[in-house]
Amino acid sequence: MRHDAILTVRVAQIHQETPVVKRFTLVPVGTDRLPPFSAGAHITTYAAFDGRVLERNYSLCNHPGTRNVYEIAIRRSDNGQGGSAGWHHHIRVGDTVHISPPKNHFPLSQRARHHVFLAAGIGITPFLSMMAELRARNGLFELHYAAPSRSYCAFREVIETSYPESRFYFSEEGMRLSPNVLCGAKVGTHVYICGPSSFIEAFSQQAEAMGFPKSNIHAERFTAPTPENPRPFRVTLRKSGRDVEVAAHETLLAALLRAGVRVRYACRAGGCGTCELGVVEGEVEHRDVYLTDEEKAANTSIIACVSRAAGDRLVLDL
Amino acid sequence: MMALQQRFPFPLEENSYFYSNNLKPLQPPCCIQLTTEYFHEVAEKRRLLANHPERCFHALPGTLAAQWEVVDEIVHQLVDTYPDCFTLENRGDEWTFRNLLLNETEQFTFGDSSTLPVQPLDWIGRHVQEDLLLMVQRDDDLHLEAGQLCFPSAWSLTFDLGMAFHEIHRPVPWNHELAEKIRRFLLRVEAGKPWTRVNWAMHVGRRLDLSPEAFHEWGPARYQVSSENVADEVQFRVEEQCVLRLPGSNALLFSIHTYLKSVGELSQNPDWAQKLHSVLVTLPEQVAAYKGLTAYRAQVIEYLERCQ
Numbered sequence: 001m002r003h004d005a006i007l008t009v010r011v012a013q014i015h016q017e018t019p020v021v022k023r024f025t026l027v028p029v030g031t032d033r034l035p036p037f038s039a040g041a042h043i044t045t046y047a048a049f050d051g052r053v054l055e056r057n058y059s060l061c062n063h064p065g066t067r068n069v070y071e072i073a074i075r076r077s078d079n080g081q082g083g084s085a086g087w088h089h090h091i092r093v094g095d096t097v098h099i100s101p102p103k104n105h106f107p108l109s110q111r112a113r114h115h116v117f118l119a120a121g122i123g124i125t126p127f128l129s130m131m132a133e134l135r136a137r138n139g140l141f142e143l144h145y146a147a148p149s150r151s152y153c154a155f156r157e158v159i160e161t162s163y164p165e166s167r168f169y170f171s172e173e174g175m176r177l178s179p180n181v182l183c184g185a186k187v188g189t190h191v192y193i194c195g196p197s198s199f200i201e202a203f204s205q206q207a208e209a210m211g212f213p214k215s216n217i218h219a220e221r222f223t224a225p226t227p228e229n230p231r232p233f234r235v236t237l238r239k240s241g242r243d244v245e246v247a248a249h250e251t252l253l254a255a256l257l258r259a260g261v262r263v264r265y266a267c268r269a270g271g272c273g274t275c276e277l278g279v280v281e282g283e284v285e286h287r288d289v290y291l292t293d294e295e296k297a298a299n300t301s302i303i304a305c306v307s308r309a310a311g312d313r314l315v316l317d318l
Numbered sequence: 319m320m321a322l323q324q325r326f327p328f329p330l331e332e333n334s335y336f337y338s339n340n341l342k343p344l345q346p347p348c349c350i351q352l353t354t355e356y357f358h359e360v361a362e363k364r365r366l367l368a369n370h371p372e373r374c375f376h377a378l379p380g381t382l383a384a385q386w387e388v389v390d391e392i393v394h395q396l397v398d399t400y401p402d403c404f405t406l407e408n409r410g411d412e413w414t415f416r417n418l419l420l421n422e423t424e425q426f427t428f429g430d431s432s433t434l435p436v437q438p439l440d441w442i443g444r445h446v447q448e449d450l451l452l453m454v455q456r457d458d459d460l461h462l463e464a465g466q467l468c469f470p471s472a473w474s475l476t477f478d479l480g481m482a483f484h485e486i487h488r489p490v491p492w493n494h495e496l497a498e499k500i501r502r503f504l505l506r507v508e509a510g511k512p513w514t515r516v517n518w519a520m521h522v523g524r525r526l527d528l529s530p531e532a533f534h535e536w537g538p539a540r541y542q543v544s545s546e547n548v549a550d551e552v553q554f555r556v557e558e559q560c561v562l563r564l565p566g567s568n569a570l571l572f573s574i575h576t577y578l579k580s581v582g583e584l585s586q587n588p589d590w591a592q593k594l595h596s597v598l599v600t601l602p603e604q605v606a607a608y609k610g611l612t613a614y615r616a617q618v619i620e621y622l623e624r625c626q
Contacts, residue, residue: 038568102509
């Protein structure tokens with residue numbers, strides 16, 4: 001198993017951006033270096049609340065050119081799993097937190113001649129680093145930002161100052177961000193969408209319907225966090241009819257090897273695909289980085305070293 | 319020097335040929351190996367860079383920031399992993415790097431390429447045995463945009479520069495679907511989670527530089543293998559490759575450390591000799607051709623049988 005690189009940072013500042021959004025400034029501990037990051041990047045935070053470590057992804061919202069400082073902005077959600085509420089209620093200046101190095105699943109297109117950013121609510125965060133980057137290299141862009149109201153619009157003042165051409169849509173004032181803003185876009189325009197999944201779905205579909213090539217539509221989708229409590233399950237081997245029990249603390253691969261089933265494997269970290277096994281029945285909870293999203297959705301194979309059953313049972317083509 | 323190690327990552331694990339990408343997490347996360355060949359190989363790299371700059375180093379415009387990120391990464395790997403061989407003192411961006419093995423000191427301003435004698439990637443590459451290649455991620459694809467390549471295994475940086483992943487890796491003896499999976503895997507490599515794999519091939523003649531540009535120097539030897547010279551001339555070549563994400567530029571750094579053992583040296587280890595023999599006997603013809611050993615496979619098999 002891989003031991004992931006984990007960075008330790010200290011909360012240096014907490015700034016209340018709106019009644020429900022706080023911005024946290026993170027600085028390194030025990031070293032003076034943090035890895036650099038690129039526009040659109042995020043980190044995974046591992047914060048412990050009531051003894052439970054919650055894994056959450058947050059975009060870095062400061063300028064990618066600033067070194068050795070990360071800023072994240074978190075909207076408090078009271079009906080979530082407790083991650084954002086934990087950050088709001090329990091994290092204080094001076095606390096230390098564990099985080100991943102920066103990752104980027106939402107990079108700026110290098111081909112775009114014009115960038116259109118569509119943000120809803122806290123979905124503004126990745127665009128802050130992207131706009132800073134584009135401004136630094138004289139890129140062309142426009143921001144359309146939907147928020148409930150002026151006072152619940154995080155980073156409104158800094159956006160108004162730095163990017164005065166930006167458009168705001170406050171629903172309490174009867175303003176609505178509509179896909180019409182994409183009308184008349186010139187060839188070479190790329191559109192970036194970040195917000196609730198319903199917002200992402202609606203605007204990406206609309207953009208596609210309006211003729212944007214798929215490669216010009218970008219949406220921020222965070223990968224599902226690692227489930228906190230792996231559960232035991234049973235696998236049935238179709239060809240031999242055998243059952244193998246997979247305990248909560250072990251991987252499917254380990255259980256199969258323990259039972260004497262010959263399975264080829266290499267990386268044991270969900271990367272190489274060597275231990276891919278056919279799935280005949282049962283839903284898979286995919287945790288690998290090898291299968292494509294389409295292959296994962298097809299549910300016909302499982303990477304045995306990291307992935308598990310979503311339910312109680314899987315039937316494998318073994 | 320304490321840190322110089324005898325190392326040969328023998329890659330064959332089974333008694334027959336089975337293609338796998340044998341990828342593993344790189345642990346510890348350092349892609350630089352200092353081996354007993356350090357002085358010889360670094361000198362050979364520098365000689366090739368001086369004599370054949372047009373084939374050993376290329377960088378497209380726009381890669382300087384990523385090249386500096388490579389310097390940052392490799393220098394810190396070196397001083398953290400081999401503190402008795404390399405040191406770094408820095409005051410802000412004013413860096414003093416010392417290579418104690420070669421007794422060299424370089425002072426420069428980090429990020430200011432005019433303070434280095436050559437481009438940043440070229441500079442740091444002259445302190446390590448590895449070839450270093452930079453693949454830039456742009457619009458969901460990877461492009462080879464910079465590299466220092468002195469010990470290529472029959473491929474040309476000059477030819478491949480600027481190409482996308484599939485353009486570089488065509489043709490391969492495996493199917494396109496697998497190449498696509500590898501590409502997608504690489505797109506998802508994350509900072510702090512580097513990977514490593516080993517690759518092997520065979521060739522004739524004790525040399526690390528198998529540039530296509532110098533094919534006339536090394537290519538014909540494959541037809542001159544005899545039972546008298548097979549042990550010394552035929553080389554088992556292992557490439558230890560690492561890939562890591564550079565989070566500032568979102569590019570990937572590939573390092574390739576090349577190891578050679580002649581078939582004679584290899585057969586000193588009966589287990590290795592036996593595994594190589596089994597693999598050569600079962601190797602499909604097209605893979606044998608890809609690895610360049612069709613012309614002398616029979617002589618190697620015969621030699622390994624004589625040793626047993």
